[in-house]
Amino acid sequence: MGPLPQGYEQKFLQSLSKDYPTVAAATEEIINLNAILKLPKPTEHFMSDVHGEAEAFGHILSSASGVIREKVDRVLGPGVPERERAEFATLIYYPERKLAQLKPLQSDVGAWYRQTLYRLIDVCRFMSSKYTRSFVRKRMPKGFRYIIDELLHAHFEDHDKDRYYGRILTAIVDTGRADAFIEAMCTLIRRLAVFRLHIVGDLFDRGARPDVILDQLIAHHSVDVQWGNHDVQWMGAAAGSEVCVASVIRTSLAYNNLETLEDGYGISLRPLSLFAEQTYANSDVSRFLPRAQPDCEDSQEDLWRTARMHKAIAVILFKLECAVIARNPDFGMQGRALLQHIDFQSFTVQADGRRWPLRDTYFPTVNRACPARLSRAEEDVLARLCQSFAESERLSRHVRFLYAKGGIYKKENGNLLFHGAVPMEADGRFATVHLGGETFAGRAWMDKCETLARQGFFAPPGSAARRQGQDFLWYLWCGPLSPVFGRAKMACFEQYFIGEPEACAEQKNPYYSFVENEDAAVAGQAVRRLFAEFGLDWAAGHIINGHVPVLAKNGERPVKAGGKLIVIDGGFCKAYHTRTGIAGYTLVFSSHGLSLRSHGPFESTQRAVEENLDILSTVNVFETADRRIYVEDTDEGCRLKGQIDDLEHLVAAYMRGDIKEQA
Structure with a gap:
């Protein structure tokens, strides 16, 4: 605990004591926050220049740029046929529409429900493993929080897992709540796949439905x-x-x-x-x-x-x-x-x-x-x-x-x-x-x-x-x-x-001629100037841009200036597909480092639902962290450390008798 900051108001500690009225409550929260600091850094996704392409954007949002399919393949494994895994992943992306398609095809709907629910629980447990129980609970849709929490965190020392799960899932099916529960589980999986989404500009332009995209973003848990x-x-x-x-x-x-x-x-x-x-x-x-x-x-x-x-x-x-x-x-x-x-x-x-x-x-x-x-x-x-x-x-x-x-x-x-x-x-x-x-x-x-x-x-x-x-x-x-x-x-x-x-030429600002210069020294010098201006750490920082489409089909690379500048406009808009050769990028920043996913064109939501068609994405891991990145290494970690410091001051005030504990 550091020294009491100058001007630290007694009334602030009094206010804090309302939330933590005893030494035990404050120290318990200190322990919880320290535990969070040691968790792996949550995953961030970056996208830009969506330009109103609502169907393609919606699919990438629902599939977490292909991350969910990767988790499904890992959890279900090769023992489940590829077609079945694709169908299951599509269910997670579009649960309401996929349920309407799949249910009439089942000879035993009850058995299919139970198998699907088992698989959803397994995928959800896998994806929630790097988060605290409190964090996962906050991401759960209302209405099923208690039962989902119980299924994800049940211990089986005293009872058989299959029997315990079986009773709960049978009750869900028998009461007619299976569809709603499946939709809730799928929503939770999608929320756990991406901790935070960054949109680096241009939701609007020539695409038909930027309004639909904005509705999706407003509903997003963190953007x-x-x-x-x-x-x-x-x-x-x-x-x-x-x-x-x-x-x-x-x-x-x-x-x-x-x-x-x-x-x-x-x-x-x-x-x-x-x-x-x-x-x-x-x-x-x-x-x-x-x-x-x-x-x-x-x-x-x-x-x-x-x-x-x-x-x-x-x-x-x-x-x-x-x-x-x-x-x-x-x-x-x-x-x-x-x-x-x-x-x-x-x-x-x-x-x-x-x-x-x-x-x-x-x-x-x-x-x-x-x-x-x-x-x-x-x-x-x-x-x-x-x-x-x-x-x-x-x-x-x-x-x-x-x-x-x-x-x-x-x-x-x-x-x-x-x-x-x-x-x-x-x-x-x-x-x-x-x-x-x-x-x-x-x-x-x-x-x-x-x-x-x-x-x-x-x-x-x-x-x-x-x-x-x-x-x-x-x-x-x-x-x-x-x-x-x-x-x-x-x-x-x-x-x-x-x-x-x-007369029609639109000359770019000199910024681009510097940061995109093929001479690494010229580009590096310009980017260093930007790092200094905005207070970035050269060893760990990056600049992430959109706006100018990367002509990937001509060999242009989105990672520039020795890896310090990343341009993620990959031509989401259909009109740019022939120019860029791809249909957009997603930059992924996980606890292991940075990777760039380049996406192929999206056919339609209807075909995705009916035929389990997914966007084909190519993953390029271009920066691997020397060691795993933890919450304590992030901005959120700095904020949590500040909270810990505040709580330690509160505990000290309790111990000195400056503030009385509440019974």
């Missing part, structure tokens, strides 16, 4: 999120930012993803559709045709209607961007107010120091004297769209979750997690940002970004602080020194209206 630029775009829209509302809709229409808006969040696009049909009905909108998936069932008429909406919202967006840029000169984005840089006589635009001819010159709502001004019809459409976003309770719930569980970056167990980049200059120094009369760089800039992002949602409605934060959420989406964007510009205007590859 955190490091925001990506697609996430902050939606956060800004939910906060009431007009430019973010327009930006979210533009992105959704560009990928023909109306499902997220309309089905996921109940946002009606009818006002935009009516306006677009009236305004752009007789124009060429071919450059605004959405990037539809090969399995798209929309008719050509539907796609052209979407294209007209796409152009309508894009023009509204570019007008709103001009206004945001004018309000915020510190953003340094005056060159991105491109509507104001159009010469409507020659139909050319000034961009990146050059004048480019426009390939689309139809701007029926643009006032040439004031290009950034919305027409009355556009104002009406935008107001109705913003109202629809504001009234979406589900979107509000999801975004509040992102604020509660998320941030720009996170340090945990020696690792630094962030989605994009820590902006750098060409010489390798951290980029200096001037904002509101202050100067920021490195970690200070990341902290300022998070402060302003929170301000945009939580500052009083209608206040200048709220408007400033809303504008900044848009900057985080596409600003040149945004840590979640990491590029010099978002070239949407150029792609629509210029089309030249040189």
Whole structure:
């Protein structure tokens, strides 16, 4: 026990004594906490860039990235046929749906129930072996805690195991509770497989159902999120930012993803559709045709209607961007107010120091004297769209979750997690940002970004602080020194209206040229600078990024800078599969070290349930710990040691008589 810290309040010990009213109670807790410190470190999983691919994400979440199947194989062993093990693993992933499929196929349902329950108990006991009984009990679904606890921790010195289990399981089956009990056991197994899940950004984008993913994460027992630029775009829209509302809709229409808006969040696009049909009905909108998936069932008429909406919202967006840029000169984005840089006589635009001819010159709502001004019809459409976003309770719930569980970056167990980049200059120094009369760089800039992002949602409605934060959420989406964007510009205007590859190029921040440099010395120096900035230990720490897909099929490796930087964007999104050659990564940090699981494409949940199809994953163990890692080596261990220290001070206060024990 260390010396009593300066300023240690007597009232704190008095408060602590309410939970531990006697020396015996306090010392018992000290013993319990010391026992926890000696347990193996629980397993963490890291994923990024899910991009709304709800079915694939849901399967990886349910299967713990293949970990559960490995445990099933280990517990059941080769004596159980592979087909039967696959079927059993699928039951754990999707118990309700798999039960409905399997029960009608059984000649003796009671016997099948008992065999299944025996196997679930065996798997659950195996997976709970490295946790305390208290921890496992807290992860148990309500309703069956007592009986599950008894089955997992029963001792058989005084009675026969099979007979004891048999009586309990027969009672469960005979009372009609077998299905509910199986579902509870499967839930517990899934919860024990992964102690904590880290999502390193971009839940949203082109995939159809990010809303379903967020429901799954809200239900997860332990998760955190490091925001990506697609996430902050939606956060800004939910906060009431007009430019973010327009930006979210533009992105959704560009990928023909109306499902997220309309089905996921109940946002009606009818006002935009009516306006677009009236305004752009007789124009060429071919450059605004959405990037539809090969399995798209929309008719050509539907796609052209979407294209007209796409152009309508894009023009509204570019007008709103001009206004945001004018309000915020510190953003340094005056060159991105491109509507104001159009010469409507020659139909050319000034961009990146050059004048480019426009390939689309139809701007029926643009006032040439004031290009950034919305027409009355556009104002009406935008107001109705913003109202629809504001009234979406589900979107509000999801975004509040992102604020509660998320941030720009996170340090945990020696690792630094962030989605994009820590902006750098060409010489390798951290980029200096001037904002509101202050100067920021490195970690200070990341902290300022998070402060302003929170301000945009939580500052009083209608206040200048709220408007400033809303504008900044848009900057985080596409600003040149945004840590979640990491590029010099978002070239949407150029792609629509210029089309030249040189104009459309989005230059990466120098951060990437340093940390991904093939020269190990250059990469190592940059990463060491990041370690020093964020207070990481070089021997044990890592930086974990997403945002930039790893082109594995071209031989690119996700582990960079001598193993100190790990990029885990493996192309979850179907559109990236052909580029990356895989369908996503899961980084696993267990008590034995670090491994990376690369996943193959996922067919569908229906086929997974009906045919026991699993995602094929390849495991690469790239860092093995010199010795097993224990709870005492983790951040949680530091917290528990602090609790032990507090309790030791309480015991000392009892012994001195400063605080009286309660009878």
